Amino acid sequence: MKLTIRRGGGLAGMVAQTELDDRSLPKTDAEAFAGEVARANLHEQPEPAAARPWPDAQLYEILLEAAGPPISVHYTDETLPESVRLLVAWVDGRPERVESIEQ
Amino acid sequence: MSRNHRRAQCGIAPPDLLGRLAVEGDAQQREAAVRALATSAAIRSQRAVMGRLNRQLNLNLGQMIGFTVNPDRRLTIYDNQTNGRTFLPGVRVRDWGQPPVQDEAVNQAYDGSSATYEFYRDVFARNSLDGAGLELVSSVHYGIAFDNAFWDGAQMVYGDGSGRIFQVGGLTRSLDVIAHELTHGITELTAGLVYSKQSGALNESFSDVFGSLVKQYSLKQSAADADWLIGEGILVPGLGKALRSMINPGTAYPGDRQPGHMDDYVDLPDNNDPRNDNGGVHINSGIPNHAFALAANALGGFAWEKVGKIWYTVLTTRLRPNSQFDEAAQATVDVAGTLFSATEQDAVHNAWKEVGVLS
Numbered sequence: 506m507k508l509t510i511r512r513g514g515g516l517a518g519m520v521a522q523t524e525l526d527d528r529s530l531p532k533t534d535a536e537a538f539a540g541e542v543a544r545a546n547l548h549e550q551p552e553p554a555a556a557r558p559w560p561d562a563q564l565y566e567i568l569l570e571a572a573g574p575p576i577s578v579h580y581t582d583e584t585l586p587e588s589v590r591l592l593v594a595w596v597d598g599r600p601e602r603v604e605s606i607e608q
Numbered sequence: 609m610s611r612n613h614r615r616a617q618c619g620i621a622p623p624d625l626l627g628r629l630a631v632e633g634d635a636q637q638r639e640a641a642v643r644a645l646a647t648s649a650a651i652r653s654q655r656a657v658m659g660r661l662n663r664q665l666n667l668n669l670g671q672m673i674g675f676t677v678n679p680d681r682r683l684t685i686y687d688n689q690t691n692g693r694t695f696l697p698g699v700r701v702r703d704w705g706q707p708p709v710q711d712e713a714v715n716q717a718y719d720g721s722s723a724t725y726e727f728y729r730d731v732f733a734r735n736s737l738d739g740a741g742l743e744l745v746s747s748v749h750y751g752i753a754f755d756n757a758f759w760d761g762a763q764m765v766y767g768d769g770s771g772r773i774f775q776v777g778g779l780t781r782s783l784d785v786i787a788h789e790l791t792h793g794i795t796e797l798t799a800g801l802v803y804s805k806q807s808g809a810l811n812e813s814f815s816d817v818f819g820s821l822v823k824q825y826s827l828k829q830s831a832a833d834a835d836w837l838i839g840e841g842i843l844v845p846g847l848g849k850a851l852r853s854m855i856n857p858g859t860a861y862p863g864d865r866q867p868g869h870m871d872d873y874v875d876l877p878d879n880n881d882p883r884n885d886n887g888g889v890h891i892n893s894g895i896p897n898h899a900f901a902l903a904a905n906a907l908g909g910f911a912w913e914k915v916g917k918i919w920y921t922v923l924t925t926r927l928r929p930n931s932q933f934d935e936a937a938q939a940t941v942d943v944a945g946t947l948f949s950a951t952e953q954d955a956v957h958n959a960w961k962e963v964g965v966l967s
Contacts (some may be wrong), residue, residue, distance in 0.1 A: 508811060511882045512755075512882055513881070513882025513883055513884070513885055514882060514885050514886060514889075514890065515756040515848075515853050516756055516757050516758065516779075516785065516788070516789075516839070516851065517754070517755075517773065517774075517839070517843075517890070518755075518851070518852075518885055518889075518890025519770070519773065519863075520732070520882055520883050520885075520892060521755075521773060538814050553624070557866060558803060559647035559759060559761060560758060560759050560789075560792040560795075560796075560803055560812075560815070561756065561757065561759065561789065561792065562756075562758050562760075563755075563756050563758075563882070564880060564881070564882040564885070565882060566880075566881065566882050578760070579880040579881070579882075582693070582756065582758060583760070585693075587692065587693075587694060590692050590693075590751070591667045594751075594752045597752070597770070598752075598754065604772060604883075605861075606675065606773070606847070606863070
C-alpha cells in the first residue's frame, strides 16, 4: 500500500509531494498505517465542489494505491476532512516518508 | 478514481437571502440573519457572496463573521494550539494594546498586523480591511508543523512551518507575508477578484504589491533600495532566497516558474490539481508584479506615494471580480492620469508595455 500526498498552491505556490509505502515500515507500524488509512475512509469522503478556495489555501491530491483500483481525492485547506488531516499529519510524522519538491 | 460531489446545503438558508434579511428585515429578522451568517460554515467559504454583500448591501463584515467592530480593539491574536480548522480562531492570547507575551509568533503576528493597519491608515486613509475599523484577527500555531499561511475569508491563519519548506517560525517573521495575507482581505471586500487564472493572478499580485510596499514603508526604502522580494529568508536554506521576485520574476528559487512577460504566460487549467495552482495564480502574478516594480523604479522615490496610490485606487474602485490583466493595466494608466500627470501615466503605460500586456 502506498499513499501519495501532493500539496500545491499555498502562499508559496510550490508543489510538494510526500510518499509513504507500507513496505518501508516495520510490521506493527505498517498495521498502524493501514489503520490510519482506514480511519480516513478515503472511499467515502466527498470532494466538496463549487466553493472558491481561500486565497493561499493549499490544494491537496491524495492518492491511495492498494488492492483494487487507486483512489484519488482532492481537497483544499478549507475542505480537508478532519480524518484526512489526521492521516496527513501521521504520514508527515513518519521518518520513512519520501519527500520531494516538484520543479 | 476521482469523484466530485456537490456540497450538501441541508438546513442552510441561501446567503443572499440572509444578506437581504440582515439589511432589510425587521429587528428580529436582522438579528437572526446576522447570527446565521456569522455562524455558518458555508458563508465562511463563500467569499464572493460576502464581498458582494459588503459592497452592494453595505453589510458589515464584522457582523457577518462574528467579530465585533470595536474601535478600541484594532487587532487580536489567537493561538490555534496546533489544532486545525475546527478550532479557529482558538484561544485569545493578546488583545490590542496589551504588552508582548512570551510567544514570539504571537508578537510577530501582532506587530505585523499593526504595521499593515498603520500603512493603510497613514498612506491611503483606510481604516482596516473594510474601511470601517474591522478588527484584524490572526491565529498562530495552526495545525501541526503546517507549511502555509492564508486568509480564510474572515481572518489570517499562520502555521509554524515544518522546517522542510518553510523555516520553523518563518511565516510570522515576514512582514510582507503578513501584509500579503491582509491585502487578500481588502481585495475580497473591494474588487472581489475571483481566485482563478488571470483574475486570481491579479488577486495574488495586489497582495504581493502591498506586501512589498508595507515592508518598504516600514524601512523607509525608496524603490531603488527595495529588494522587491516576497518572503525573503523564510524558505529553508537551500530551497531558495524568497518566494517571489517582483523585479526579476522567476529567480526567487530554483524551479521558480514565474514569468515576467506575457510571451511566457503559463496557461494552466483551474481543476483542483495541486500542480495547476488554481490556474497559475502564483505563477502568472509575476507579470503584473513586474509591471508594478518597473513603474515604481521608473518614477523613483517612495513607491507607495505614486504607483502604490495608483494601484490602490484601481483595486478599490476600478476592478471587478472577473477583471483580466489588460483591464487592470488600462485602469492603472487611466488612474495615473487622473491622480498625477503625463509623466506618471507614461511610466505606468511603459511598464505594462514592457511586460507585454499593453501595446
